[in-house]
Amino acid sequence: MGRKIFTLLLLFAVFTVDAQEKESLNLFTDRDLYISGETLLLKVFAPASEQSGVVSIDLINRNGKKVTGVILEIIDRQADGFVYLPDSLSSGSYLLRTSTRTSKIRTCKELYIANRFTGLPESNSDMKPVGIVPLNVTSVQDLQVDGIENQYKPRQKVHATLQLPAGLLNQIDGDLSVSVAGTTQGNMAPPFLQISEEETSQSIVKEGINIDGIITDLKTAKPFKNAVVYLSIPDSIPGFQYFITGEDGRFNFQIGKYYGKIPVVIQCFAKENSNLLKITLSDRNNLKNAMPAFEPRTFTTEFRKSVAKSTDAVTFRKIFNQQEITIQPAPIIKRDAYPYYGVPTKTIDPQLFIDLPDFNEISKELLSGVKFRNYNRIPTLQVFNAAQQFYFNDLPLLLLDGIPIRDLNVIKDMGTKDIDKVEICQNERFYGDLIFPGVVAIYTSKADYTRVPESNDLIKLNLEVIQHHAVVNTPSEQLPNEPDLRQVILWKPTLKPAPKMELYFQTSDIRGSYKVVVHGKTTDGSIIYKEQSFEVN
Amino acid sequence: MANRILYIITFFGLMATTLLTAQDELPQKWNTEKIKGTRHIPYGAYSGSPFMNDKFIMGEITFSDGLKMDSIGLRYSSYRDELIYYNTAISAQIIIDKISLKGFSFTDESGNKRVFHHQYYNGFFPGERYFEVLSDGDIALLVYRKVVLQVCPPYNDNAGNLKNMSYQQAYNYYLYNDKKGYELIRLNRNSLLSNFDKLTQKSVKKILRKNKVQITDEQSFVIAWNLLKENGITINF
Numbered sequence: 001m002g003r004k005i006f007t008l009l010l011l012f013a014v015f016t017v018d019a020q021e022k023e024s025l026n027l028f029t030d031r032d033l034y035i036s037g038e039t040l041l042l043k044v045f046a047p048a049s050e051q052s053g054v055v056s057i058d059l060i061n062r063n064g065k066k067v068t069g070v071i072l073e074i075i076d077r078q079a080d081g082f083v084y085l086p087d088s089l090s091s092g093s094y095l096l097r098t099s100t101r102t103s104k105i106r107t108c109k110e111l112y113i114a115n116r117f118t119g120l121p122e123s124n125s126d127m128k129p130v131g132i133v134p135l136n137v138t139s140v141q142d143l144q145v146d147g148i149e150n151q152y153k154p155r156q157k158v159h160a161t162l163q164l165p166a167g168l169l170n171q172i173d174g175d176l177s178v179s180v181a182g183t184t185q186g187n188m189a190p191p192f193l194q195i196s197e198e199e200t201s202q203s204i205v206k207e208g209i210n211i212d213g214i215i216t217d218l219k220t221a222k223p224f225k226n227a228v229v230y231l232s233i234p235d236s237i238p239g240f241q242y243f244i245t246g247e248d249g250r251f252n253f254q255i256g257k258y259y260g261k262i263p264v265v266i267q268c269f270a271k272e273n274s275n276l277l278k279i280t281l282s283d284r285n286n287l288k289n290a291m292p293a294f295e296p297r298t299f300t301t302e303f304r305k306s307v308a309k310s311t312d313a314v315t316f317r318k319i320f321n322q323q324e325i326t327i328q329p330a331p332i333i334k335r336d337a338y339p340y341y342g343v344p345t346k347t348i349d350p351q352l353f354i355d356l357p358d359f360n361e362i363s364k365e366l367l368s369g370v371k372f373r374n375y376n377r378i379p380t381l382q383v384f385n386a387a388q389q390f391y392f393n394d395l396p397l398l399l400l401d402g403i404p405i406r407d408l409n410v411i412k413d414m415g416t417k418d419i420d421k422v423e424i425c426q427n428e429r430f431y432g433d434l435i436f437p438g439v440v441a442i443y444t445s446k447a448d449y450t451r452v453p454e455s456n457d458l459i460k461l462n463l464e465v466i467q468h469h470a471v472v473n474t475p476s477e478q479l480p481n482e483p484d485l486r487q488v489i490l491w492k493p494t495l496k497p498a499p500k501m502e503l504y505f506q507t508s509d510i511r512g513s514y515k516v517v518v519h520g521k522t523t524d525g526s527i528i529y530k531e532q533s534f535e536v537n
Numbered sequence: 538m539a540n541r542i543l544y545i546i547t548f549f550g551l552m553a554t555t556l557l558t559a560q561d562e563l564p565q566k567w568n569t570e571k572i573k574g575t576r577h578i579p580y581g582a583y584s585g586s587p588f589m590n591d592k593f594i595m596g597e598i599t600f601s602d603g604l605k606m607d608s609i610g611l612r613y614s615s616y617r618d619e620l621i622y623y624n625t626a627i628s629a630q631i632i633i634d635k636i637s638l639k640g641f642s643f644t645d646e647s648g649n650k651r652v653f654h655h656q657y658y659n660g661f662f663p664g665e666r667y668f669e670v671l672s673d674g675d676i677a678l679l680v681y682r683k684v685v686l687q688v689c690p691p692y693n694d695n696a697g698n699l700k701n702m703s704y705q706q707a708y709n710y711y712l713y714n715d716k717k718g719y720e721l722i723r724l725n726r727n728s729l730l731s732n733f734d735k736l737t738q739k740s741v742k743k744i745l746r747k748n749k750v751q752i753t754d755e756q757s758f759v760i761a762w763n764l765l766k767e768n769g770i771t772i773n774f
Binding site: 334338342388427430432435 | 571572573574575576578601602624626627629631634636637
């Protein structure tokens with residue numbers, strides 16, 4: 001009976017791991033050992049069930065603190081990108097971790113990063129993660145790498161061919177990832193899975209980046225119900241979203257396809273009364289609870305040598321100002337044809353008229369249908385309702401560079417020189433369940449949003465959104481006297497599968513062991529790989 | 538034996554549980570696109586109706602980026618060529634910005650699905666319009682369901698006020714092709730036949746005769762049009 005229970009439990013465990021692997025992301029990097037100041041290249045294969053459209057890659061230190069991170073766009077169930085490793089990183093083991101909004105399973109990979117200036121710890125030992133179950137990758141014999149010799153000279157041109165038999169070709173889902181990079185003696189652990197303890201988002205899933213947080217009453221510090229939260233993305237056609245909080249005071253926004261770094265303003269106010277509110281964004285940087293255990297390890301002599309060699313290479317590349325990658329321009333995304341507040345009834349450029357000192361004068365002289373008054377130092381603003389021929393009693397939607405503002409003192413001193421254009425909507429506008437009694441949108445000459453003050457209920461962010469695509473630089477033939485100190489001599493994360501795939505690369509000046517590594521994903525969710533080593537002497 | 542059966546059942550039960558857990562149900566994918574528009578101001582009360590459907594009917598709208606939103610109360614104003622929806626959360630009738638829509642559809646009281654496309658009309662009085670699609674395809678049969686406010690013989694309304702204006706239908710029917718644009722068509726047999734060469738006209742007449750179709754109104758015209766499509770008769774357009 002005991003044997004039966006044991007068999008049953010074993011089978012249960014096998015099925016659990018297998019099912020999780022097929023539903024998890026797979027993460028591969030160009031190498032395992034890095035020097036601070038370098039660029040890490042990575043490739044992610046996502047399961048077909050992944051809906052969030054983006055994957056977050058976080059570099060986490062041993063204490064569970066996020067050091068840096070990027071967000072990559074998942075296209076055809078795969079993503080590739082890079083992570084700049086800050087020069088200030090101290091030597092030690094780090095985890096590179098994938099996470100998405102919809103999956104509780106996270107894939108981690110251990111990396112060793114040595115500080116460029118301090119090298120390895122003098123104690124010759126460090127900590128490494130333990131008790132991890134590595135992800136299964138299957139080495140396929142059918143996939144052949146032809147044309148690779150055992151030995152090459154520095155700066156020798158290499159031509160290799162990847163041969164994919166028809167049977168395997170039909171099974172491949174998406175692209176293949178091919179890298180040729182230097183290998184490190186005393187290799188790190190393979191990728192492994194981690195089950196998140198955090199709750200994944202239960203909100204409606206839309207492709208893009210998630211921003212969430214909580215609104216609390218400033219006095220009681222309790223979650224605030226019925227707070228209206230605005231998210232604005234200042235632009236020529238500004239982006240806008242809103243959220244009305246429930247009992248738990250939580251809000252959630254999903255930003256679509258924006259690339260690079262974008263300014264984002266989040267603000268809130270009470271829907272029905274004038275409570276003072278506070279916005280607190282969720283902190284995703286502290287991931288201590290989800291860390292594996294660590295135990296001491298001692299470095300081998302080969303590993304120390306590899307670190308010393310890589311450090312020299314990185315330092316010299318910095319001296320010669322050799323950039324590892326070139327950032328590609330972001331794809332052009334078709335945004336809204338008109339602003340969320342509607343097609344303006346009127347657009348006025350005050351700079352076409354005589355200089356006016358403040359907004360009071362501008363509204364009187366140039367903005368027909370806009371009544372801005374500053375009696376007893378209490379500014380008021382009203383817009384004329386053209387459809388019903390009266391002035392709205394309520395404050396219109398007032399925007400400064402696309403950011404809604406409620407404090408009229410912000411605009412009262414704005415004169416002709418400060419304003420690029422003013423757009424007015426002289427009708428009652430609706431956006432979802434929001435009602436705007438007219439709209440006055442002011443676009444400033446500087447467009448730097450500095451006039452909008454930060455406070456407890458208004459947060460300005462410079463948000464890192466989807467990473468730009470990048471290509472790995474190859475050495476220029478026009479500079480033959482410069483050293484070629486590349487440690488990654490080929491990086492093709494999106495190689496289209498074909499019966500024959502030609503690979504061309506040139507070895508660098510760094511001597512040592514190199515590996516051609518091919519990764520791919522099959523339609524059943526399994527990961528396949530093939531590797532072949534060669535020496536450069 | 539009983540033990541063995543129990544053992545097998547437990548094993549498969551555990552296996553199923555495992556797989557279900559791993560495939561964890563994901564939240565439903567749905568878009569949070571917001572409807573943009575302005576408040577609908579009631580039209581003047583005259584005889585006739587400015588709307589195609591007087592009551593709000595549950596329907597679906599398609600935004601210009603292709604995203605869809607369904608189960609919203611819609612009413613098409615033929616008079617102003619506007620789509621009005623009823624926002625239950627704020628109890629307001631809102632004219633949806635035409636520019637933000639690709640089209641809309643709803644099922645009318647008689648159970649027919651009515652599909653409207655938003656497209657640019659480059660003919661007389663050019664501009665963005667909603668066209669109802671009577672028959673789709675390479676050459677589509679469209680109708681612009683226009684209602685105009687016209688002077689009519691004096692009459693007393695329900696409140697006893699004397700009026701001389703009424704809403705009157707002024708529907709226009711078009712053949713439409715992406716490349717060739719619009720061609721006005723009338724709802725009669727001759728207008729239909731004029732779109733075919735002489736040789737084809739014979740077979741068109743034969744098909745209509747065989748199927749006992751007499752073109753007298755919109756419904757019979759659509760039946761005839763679909764019959765010709767089914768028989769593979771191509772129109773000169």
